[in-house]
Amino acid sequence: MSVHTSARSQSGTARLRIGRRHNPVTWVQRGGLTTLVFLLPLLIIFGVFSWTPIVEAVVMSFQKTNLVTAPVFVGWDNFVAVFRDPVFWIAVRNTGYFAGLALLFGYPIPLVAAVLMSEVKRMKGFFSVLAYLPVVIPPVVSVLLWKIFYDASPRGVFNTILGWVGIPPQPWIQDAATAMPSLVLEATWAGAGGTIIIYLAALTSVSPDLYDAAEVDGASLWGKIWHVTLPQLRGILFITLILQIIATAQVFLQPFLFTGGGPVDSTTTILLLIYQYAFTQSLGGAYGEATALSLMLAAFLAVLSIAYFRLTARWSDN
């Protein structure tokens, strides 16, 4: 009996405790309402503009719909259709090619530029402005400007410049072989400024003592960069690398505006293919395929990011 009473009183206390915790008055007194009010805009904005579309996209990837008539569930058909589309594999290859080229040129150039700029004693501000200027120009405007520069006739801006040094006119975006490198060139020019600013900021946090110590040890300029600058920037380098991979895997603007995916699909990237599925094929009849491919890309990038961070975390520990 006593045991029973004790148990009952214990559960009663527990209930009381729970009750107190969930008492709306106490919750308000403890600032719960204020928290909620502050959180509300965030929840609403994320809910409406991020999470709802994401959930709808997942649902749509299993449907056939033209957004007007009632959607029909088609199971995995959209995913199968994407895998069976020969252009999908071309787009994967093109996106990989773009990412690879961008990594080859676009990744080291800002780093080199930032290191050089940090070594410059005078007119540092001028160089920073010069490097950042392309970022300020609206991306569409810069692509359209470069489209004029890339004019393949001998009178084109770049071809005229090449002509001065005796190089024959290049086809630039008018040829399947040179189109993608031309796109990467513009993308690197347009994107480098932002990364340079990040590196410049990171470089200021490197302690001058380390350079002094290296100098005492007789390190050359290259030695200082290799043994001090790069290891000190390692964290930031890892972040910019993964950000660049994610950004290049989602390249859309350049192929869309420069070439529309041509010549002969040589610049059709995954994102452009998603766009083509959704908007140019069968008058919006392939939203399912578009969302299916979007989800596949998102899943791939998520897995890549997780793997990357696991890997680099280990390197960072070491």
Added chain:
Amino acid sequence: MTARSGPTPTPVLADAAGEPLGQTTRITNRTITLRKDRTMKSPGKIAMLTAAALVGVGILSGCSSSSGGGDDGKVNLVVAPVLPGATADALKSLHDRVAQFEKKYPDIKVKAIEYQWTGTTFAAELAGGTLPDVFNVPFTDSKTLANNGQLADITKYFKQTPTADKWNKNVLDVATGNDGKIYGIPWGPYAMALSYNRDIFTKAGLDPDKPPTTLDEIQQDAKTIAAKVPGVAGYMQMTEDNTGGWELATLTQSMGGKLEKVASDGKVTVTADNPQTKQALAWLKKLRWGDNSMGSNFLFDWSGINQAFASGQIAMYMSGSDVIGSLMQANGFDQKKYGVTTFPLASSASAGILSGGNVDVVNVKDSPEQVAAAVKWINFYRTEPTVDKTAAINNAKTLAKGDQAVNAPTLPVFDKATWEQNQEWIKPYDNIPVENLKPFNDNIFNQKISPEPPSHTQDLYGALDSVVQAVLTDQNADVDTLLKGVDTKVQALVDADGK
């Protein structure tokens, strides 16, 4: 803001902030609202600001007048008859026509916007509610959209128009769904043609009154132009956004080939891999790689090639016969330089010229009142000027006043007699030199009209874009393999419809 008042308030063009624009002002804003003139009073400032804000919100929230019913009991209608970037003159003409319409139908309030229908934005705009109430789509797409349930059924109101029974059945068919209902009103049918720049012809020592009449002559003239006028492409075709396939289809059909064959049971077979298409591509290859007479840029969509032609970079190109209307409206092209002739047909009995045109359609989300008003507008704006003498003359006067094409070459929507009668009415207002159009007008009625491939037309055109691009950018392009690839790809889409 200038205060104006008068016994009969005239609508004025106003920009997004509600400021009236002088008639000579270049209108850069894309939205034109029609607003009754009123005397501004100082306490009205707040109201004005609110109105300006509302106009702004209106622009952000889209074009369609979703409710359709105005506060004053009027039916609101957003119409989209001019291309973005239309010249101030074009907007002036449009404004005058809107004013005439509102006078005739005082219970309808029309807001005209600049708009270009594209397949890429259509479905999203429809779903998002930002589509205008009346817009025009090409013949290529009207049937597909109607069968997709993406257009309003206008049968009831169409039947009330005075010309409902007069229509050429073949023309009206493009606006008729598989259910037999009417989903739009066709206008301005055209045949594919060869547009050329008369000034460049003269510069190259060619006679602009004697344009080429065979493919060989086009090739020869292009070669001459490329050699004598540096930096100008002798001949060019479109290659991007499905237009590459569209123009290759024209070439193929002009040689007597077909990209799709329809069996008696309705089954469609995609036949892109046919001798005429190969012949067409070989012809392009000869111009590009043999003569180097196609310039250096090979990625052109419709508006891109119009721009290149208008700026004198291209001497001849394949276009719709009515393209001078757009060249004047959007590119400010001087019509005196313009020449047009029929595109050459092979002697084969199956050879025909690909035709096209526009269909004015109505937003499927519109209320019945709006659909009724929309049909009245289309009838007023598009159909009446072709059958009614007064309307034709009024329209021609307005267009001429705004320096817009009055006599752009088109094909009959009803019958040849009505078309000829119409040409007589508007003759005094013609503003494109008639002799420049003579090579086309003299020959077009000798050409057999050939309709577009019927099934998955845009998909087929899109797939063929790559083939045309390959031929123009890769000397060793394997045409056979590429065309077989197109057959496989588009046939799969056609077959999927039957499942």
